[in-house]
Amino acid sequence: MALRPLLTRRTLASASGFSSNGGITTSFRGLQTFSLPDLPYDYGALQPAISGEIMQLHHQKHHQAYITNYNKALEQLHDAMSKGDAPAVVKLQSAIKFNGGGHVNHSIFWKNLAPIQGGGGEPPKGSLGWAIDNHFGSLDALVQKMNAEGAALQGSGWVWLGVDKELKKLVVETTSNQDPLVTKGPSLVPLIGIDVWEHAYYLQYKNVRPDYLKNIWKVINWKYASELYGKECP
Amino acid sequence: MGSFSLHASCLAKHNLPWSNGCSQNLNSLRIPALQQRGPGFLSRKASKILAFYGLKSPPYALDALEPYMSKRLLETHWGEHHHGYVEGLNKQLEKNDILYSYTLDELVKVTYNNGNPLPEFNNAAQVWNHDFFWESMQPGGGGMPELGLLQQIEKDFGSFTNFKEKFIEASLSLFGSGWVWLVLKRQEKRLEVVKTSNAVNPIAWDDIPLMSLDTWEHAYYQDYKHDRGKYVNAFMNHLVSWHVVTARIIRAEAFVNLGEPKIPVA
Numbered sequence: 399m400a401l402r403p404l405l406t407r408r409t410l411a412s413a414s415g416f417s418s419n420g421g422i423t424t425s426f427r428g429l430q431t432f433s434l435p436d437l438p439y440d441y442g443a444l445q446p447a448i449s450g451e452i453m454q455l456h457h458q459k460h461h462q463a464y465i466t467n468y469n470k471a472l473e474q475l476h477d478a479m480s481k482g483d484a485p486a487v488v489k490l491q492s493a494i495k496f497n498g499g500g501h502v503n504h505s506i507f508w509k510n511l512a513p514i515q516g517g518g519g520e521p522p523k524g525s526l527g528w529a530i531d532n533h534f535g536s537l538d539a540l541v542q543k544m545n546a547e548g549a550a551l552q553g554s555g556w557v558w559l560g561v562d563k564e565l566k567k568l569v570v571e572t573t574s575n576q577d578p579l580v581t582k583g584p585s586l587v588p589l590i591g592i593d594v595w596e597h598a599y600y601l602q603y604k605n606v607r608p609d610y611l612k613n614i615w616k617v618i619n620w621k622y623a624s625e626l627y628g629k630e631c632p
Numbered sequence: 633m634g635s636f637s638l639h640a641s642c643l644a645k646h647n648l649p650w651s652n653g654c655s656q657n658l659n660s661l662r663i664p665a666l667q668q669r670g671p672g673f674l675s676r677k678a679s680k681i682l683a684f685y686g687l688k689s690p691p692y693a694l695d696a697l698e699p700y701m702s703k704r705l706l707e708t709h710w711g712e713h714h715h716g717y718v719e720g721l722n723k724q725l726e727k728n729d730i731l732y733s734y735t736l737d738e739l740v741k742v743t744y745n746n747g748n749p750l751p752e753f754n755n756a757a758q759v760w761n762h763d764f765f766w767e768s769m770q771p772g773g774g775g776m777p778e779l780g781l782l783q784q785i786e787k788d789f790g791s792f793t794n795f796k797e798k799f800i801e802a803s804l805s806l807f808g809s810g811w812v813w814l815v816l817k818r819q820e821k822r823l824e825v826v827k828t829s830n831a832v833n834p835i836a837w838d839d840i841p842l843m844s845l846d847t848w849e850h851a852y853y854q855d856y857k858h859d860r861g862k863y864v865n866a867f868m869n870h871l872v873s874w875h876v877v878t879a880r881i882i883r884a885e886a887f888v889n890l891g892e893p894k895i896p897v898a
Contacts, residue, residue, distance in 0.1 A: 459858040496807040552754050553809035553830035553848070575808035596809075596849035597858065605712045605850060 429476050431469045434462050435505055443513035447613045449602045457508070460597055464500030464576070471497055499576035503556060503591055510590050512619035522620040526589075526627040533568045540570070545611040547572050548594045559590040559623070563630045587630050589623040684725070685736060685759060687718045690766035697771055700866040705854040713850055714762040721755035728752065736760050737835060744836040757831035761811060761844065768843040770873035777874040781881055784890065788823040796868055798825045799845075803864040809848040814877065816840040816884050840884045842877045 423431055437457060442450035471493040478486035512518035521537050522530065534540040540559065547570060548557035555574040562569055564585040571582045579588040592614060599610035690710060695703035725731055731752060734742060740760050743753035776792055777785060789795035795814075802825050803812045810829040817824050817839050826834055834841050845867055852863035 455857055463858070492807070555808075596853060600850060600853045601857075604708050605716065 429473060431472070432465050432501060434458075434465055435508065437508050439511075439513050439516065443516075444511055444518070444617045447617045448511075448599075452597075452599065452601050455601075456504075456593075456598060461501070461504040464497045464504065467493065468497035468501050496576050499578045502578050503576055503593070506588055506591050507593055509622050510592075510619055511614075511617050512621070514617065516619075517621050518617035518619055519615060520620055522624050524624055524628070525631065526620070526624040529568055529627070529631070541615055543570050544592065545608065548592055548611050549608045551594055554595040557592045557594060558586075558588050560586045560588050561627055561630050563587050566631050587626065589626050590618060684722050685718055687715050688763050688766075690769075692769075692771055697769060697871060700855075700870045701769075702855050705852075708854065709846075709850060710762070710766070714759070717755045717758040717762065721752065721759055724752045724755060736763075740833060741836055744833075754831045757833050757836075760835075761831065761833055761846070764841065765811075765844050765846050767876055768845075768873060769867070769871040770875065772870075773873045774868060774870040775874065777877060779878075781874065781878045784823060784881065795823075795825070800861075800864050800868065802827050803845055803847055804861060806847050812845045812847060814842045814844075816842060816881060816888060816890075818888055821888055821890060840880075840888065842880045842884070843872060845872075 423433065434457070437453070440450075441453040441457070444450075444453060471490055475487060475490045475494065477483075478490065521527065527537070530537055530540050534543065544557050544559065551557065551572050551574070553574060555572055555577075556579075558569075558571045558573065558579045560569050560571060560579050561567065562583065562585050568589075569583075569586060571579060571586065573579060573582060579586050579591070592611065594607060594611075599607065603610040687710075690706070694706040694710070697706065731739060731742070736756065736759065739756045740753070743750040743756050745753070776782065782792065785792055785795050789798065799812060799814065806812060806827045806829075808829060810827060810832070813826045813828065813834055815824055815826050815834045816822070823842070826839075828834065845864065847860065847864075852860060856863040856866075
């Protein structure tokens, strides 16, 4: 069943880069619940690209809400499954996809960002840098492409740099709402995701999403993306 | 690039009972210049005006909805977002003369294209949606509907409280960006609460919207940040204009028989 991968601690840990201090606990019923992972930097550390106010709201309110609702939906799912209530199980899918996706996506997002002193914005070297040049022409070309797709996205969603682990190819994709990248292709692994929901930039950039996209590259953590890439394409 | 100031013969009609569209203020009209076609092409004075849409003002001052919707928020939401949709639509229409000379209603339905929206749909529908949304609110709004509208709500939802709960629940459970509507369903001849994503609008499938709530984050973030619940409650208790909804349902009754048809007896 498609739900299994979501509930396996190992799968989630590898998808979201959780370490043992990440946000997974096991309740007395054997149902794994999730909690908000800590940011590896201060809320204000990404200024002026992203304001401290946005980081705090984004992390403490938005991400937390996804986690809370995800846990609730999982518990309801557990109940429905043990009762054999098929309609209820099916009805819960959208809440799980949305809130679970929100949790998965944001967990990746925090790792995609780093303060400038911590290497944020430093271009990728090594195999990822080479692959980007090979596939897109240059890092600049990749950035332009992602910015264009991010700006053109209607409504809420994400723009991704991913790698197809079967074809060993880099891809740029967008997903809507909180759909994880894997919904665009089962062999796609996210390297960098940029949140283009309005809550990710509104207080600072208002409706000028292109400015947010231009500036966020100054705090993108290419080191993490390179590590992930190295794992999938050794 | 030239811009002409012409007395607006307004082509942006809105089907609202108390306005004929032309009595509203149309701001920032700019007719696209059709010169500069090529080296041999002489620039002409007056170009053919085929169709354009203007930014319609809300029927109240931008600070009139304080403290439930701040002037600052309206300045951004109306002045930047809504305005942006209008400009975007006009730019798209400059290049696509098949879509000229529709009313805004017609343009929304045509570009919706039965669920395979054309590129102009997003802008056209968002212009329609925002015009409708501003008019769905008033200073000193909220409270309860009266008389026939209240009866219809009680008939279709059980009670006004039930309806209010349903509407709030829909607003909170809408994933992503979208709108929540009170619509009159044309076929079923009843009121319903409907959620739509992004720019989608119930006129696309021929239902009759009576009021709407914008649940895109830009509609509330500056005032309420992440707290959509507080925003929805402020809307229901202090902003929604039941007068406007009444006027809309009265007009809708010309198209939908809500009770027994009144057949005169000879």
